[in-house]
Amino acid sequence: MSKRGAAASLTVRGVSKRFGSFSALNDISLDIARGEFLTLLGPSGSGKTTLLLILAGFEAPTEGRLLSDDRDITELPAETRSYGMVFQGYALFPHMSVESNIAFPLQVRHTAPAEIKRRVGEMIERVGLRGHEKKLPAKLSGGQQQRVALARALVFEPGVLLLDEPFSALDKNLREQMQAEVKRLHQETGTTFVFVTHDQSEALALSTRVAIFDHGRLQQIGRPDEVYERPENRFVAEFLGEINLLPLQDLRVESGVASGMFEDRRLTVPAEAANGAGAILAIRPEHLGIAANTPAPQSGNAIRAALDDVVYQGGITRLKLRTAGGAPITLSLASGQAASLLQSGGPFWIHWPTDQGRLLPAPKS
Amino acid sequence: MSRRAAFRAGLVLLVPLLLFVLLAYGIPFFGVVEWSVTEPTFGFTQYVRLTQDPLVLSVFVRTFRICAVVTVCAVVGAYAIAYLWVRGTPLQRNIAEFCILVPFWISVLTRAFGWLALLSSRGLINTWLQSIGFVSEPLTLVRNEFGVIVGMTHFLLPYAVFPIASAMRNLDDRVLMAARGLGARRSRVFWTVFVPMTASGVLGAALIVFVFALGFFVTPAILGGGRSVMIAELVYLRMFQSIDWGLGAAMSVALLLIVGLLAALMFRFLKPAGLVR
Ligand SMILES: Nc1ncnc2c1ncn2[C@@H]1O[C@H](COP(=O)(O)OP(=O)(O)OP(=O)(O)O)[C@@H](O)[C@H]1O
Ligand SMILES: [Mg+2]
Numbered sequence: 001m002s003k004r005g006a007a008a009s010l011t012v013r014g015v016s017k018r019f020g021s022f023s024a025l026n027d028i029s030l031d032i033a034r035g036e037f038l039t040l041l042g043p044s045g046s047g048k049t050t051l052l053l054i055l056a057g058f059e060a061p062t063e064g065r066l067l068s069d070d071r072d073i074t075e076l077p078a079e080t081r082s083y084g085m086v087f088q089g090y091a092l093f094p095h096m097s098v099e100s101n102i103a104f105p106l107q108v109r110h111t112a113p114a115e116i117k118r119r120v121g122e123m124i125e126r127v128g129l130r131g132h133e134k135k136l137p138a139k140l141s142g143g144q145q146q147r148v149a150l151a152r153a154l155v156f157e158p159g160v161l162l163l164d165e166p167f168s169a170l171d172k173n174l175r176e177q178m179q180a181e182v183k184r185l186h187q188e189t190g191t192t193f194v195f196v197t198h199d200q201s202e203a204l205a206l207s208t209r210v211a212i213f214d215h216g217r218l219q220q221i222g223r224p225d226e227v228y229e230r231p232e233n234r235f236v237a238e239f240l241g242e243i244n245l246l247p248l249q250d251l252r253v254e255s256g257v258a259s260g261m262f263e264d265r266r267l268t269v270p271a272e273a274a275n276g277a278g279a280i281l282a283i284r285p286e287h288l289g290i291a292a293n294t295p296a297p298q299s300g301n302a303i304r305a306a307l308d309d310v311v312y313q314g315g316i317t318r319l320k321l322r323t324a325g326g327a328p329i330t331l332s333l334a335s336g337q338a339a340s341l342l343q344s345g346g347p348f349w350i351h352w353p354t355d356q357g358r359l360l361p362a363p364k365s
Numbered sequence: 366m367s368r369r370a371a372f373r374a375g376l377v378l379l380v381p382l383l384l385f386v387l388l389a390y391g392i393p394f395f396g397v398v399e400w401s402v403t404e405p406t407f408g409f410t411q412y413v414r415l416t417q418d419p420l421v422l423s424v425f426v427r428t429f430r431i432c433a434v435v436t437v438c439a440v441v442g443a444y445a446i447a448y449l450w451v452r453g454t455p456l457q458r459n460i461a462e463f464c465i466l467v468p469f470w471i472s473v474l475t476r477a478f479g480w481l482a483l484l485s486s487r488g489l490i491n492t493w494l495q496s497i498g499f500v501s502e503p504l505t506l507v508r509n510e511f512g513v514i515v516g517m518t519h520f521l522l523p524y525a526v527f528p529i530a531s532a533m534r535n536l537d538d539r540v541l542m543a544a545r546g547l548g549a550r551r552s553r554v555f556w557t558v559f560v561p562m563t564a565s566g567v568l569g570a571a572l573i574v575f576v577f578a579l580g581f582f583v584t585p586a587i588l589g590g591g592r593s594v595m596i597a598e599l600v601y602l603r604m605f606q607s608i609d610w611g612l613g614a615a616m617s618v619a620l621l622l623i624v625g626l627l628a629a630l631m632f633r634f635l636k637p638a639g640l641v642r
Contacts, residue, residue, distance in 0.1 A: 058542050105547035
């Protein structure tokens, strides 16, 4: 329950949720700042919806507390918290017109009819539904239904807006258009947005911060560039787009640089995340350089690999290579560059500067 | 298989059903229509009698009155039971299911006599009411319209549960959650979202109960005790006691036309509202 127009902050403290013996959420703690756009990202079944329903008040946590603006709201029912929510599948009222759907939260609050009319009109304008006011939801396209759901959730100016995979049913173009619209609505309203998706590019594009979940555990939370460039574990690294993982042996740390043997070459990485005995060097495909047949570059890292496959993707081309030991390497290149390089046929030197690599703890076995 | 071939195959499969409907309903129905315009002489005299005979008219009026009351009672009761059945706790669900299914195992006759035993002047209810001193004279609970309404409501209520429960099952939980999340209290969610979204089931149930009730014979005959005659009983009396075949047949045809008209009207008005498919 927040004042009109005032964005609220949320704090999740040690929240767990069990269904019978199944643990859907495990000791989650995170802070959501006022006006933030936080995305909950994770594969199917990782507990994103469950956390969102707990934030909204539809599910009670088995353990842990929830605070909003430093007030404990754990026991507060959903209708009193009254955060705006856009459900997976929209959950519009099928028997009410677009207008009545959007007016519903205001009517519930006994807003004066003239004020309702004004604010519903404003909202319809804002989400571009002019001319569709009298239609039933079933008569609208997916994108239009989505807009009604957004308008209905924002019209009463809630302190927090919760969105559960709002674009999963839309095609790619419409999806991008709606993403831009949601981003704009976030900027215009200044409301705190908590957004659920399993689409990593969507998460990176929209959010101020991303929280990555797997198996009911919070894996990492941070700005999009932080989680992408500096993943803390293998799950996060692999979930946020393609990455090359090179297992290192015989790890040494000297003056801030860690090094280890990969096949017959010693590779170097910044030592900040060098914890544990074994380790994996992670490097994104776009950070790799490639050179044909020349001697190994002197600075940074280099490994030798043979070409397996070329995937042309328009602006960029992806090269799939294989090292002598059989480890797969993927790298992406501007297509123009790739064409001239591929004349030579290989083998190639793959190289990258030390500070682009990232050392991940070896998976627990 | 092309669309057209599939359509043709569908037709072939439908033929036995159509034949059955024709043999079991079509031919007898035309027989009844024939009686109504030939017994005892050719013409529409029987239909004219229908609109003028005060007894027939009063029976029609009573039938509609009873059916309307029964429909309202059965649908309201069925709504409550369906709600428990679909949305109750596991225990409530089991109890509701039991209450819905058991009546189907007991014949209409047994149930009517059961009510007779309960409601008669020396039946259980009157004995109990007198023993606690609530009434001094037994109440007339049966052999009148009240008894007929009780018996018919009881019989028809389970039939009303199914369409209502099916509408409730089809309702997406998230829509109810959305309403609560937007700030509506539970009673508001119930009246502005739950009830309108299950209205199609309610109307379907009402149609079934009403149409079913119009042709009721056994229950009104036993619980009405001849004092609360409904159309079907009157048809029977005309045909088998007064041997007035023509009038009985005309009443049957009129009843059928009324039922057909009602169904058509319902569909006509419900379709634009999106309440029936
Ligand atoms: N009411 C419930 N009873 C039992 N198990 C549940 C319940 N709700 C969720 N779960 C389980 O909890 C886990 C997390 O579910 P949740 O819906 O939060 O996943 P999600 O991350 O939203 O996945 P998706 O991307 O598929 O929507 C799943 O394994 C699910 O089966
Ligand atoms: Mg989900």
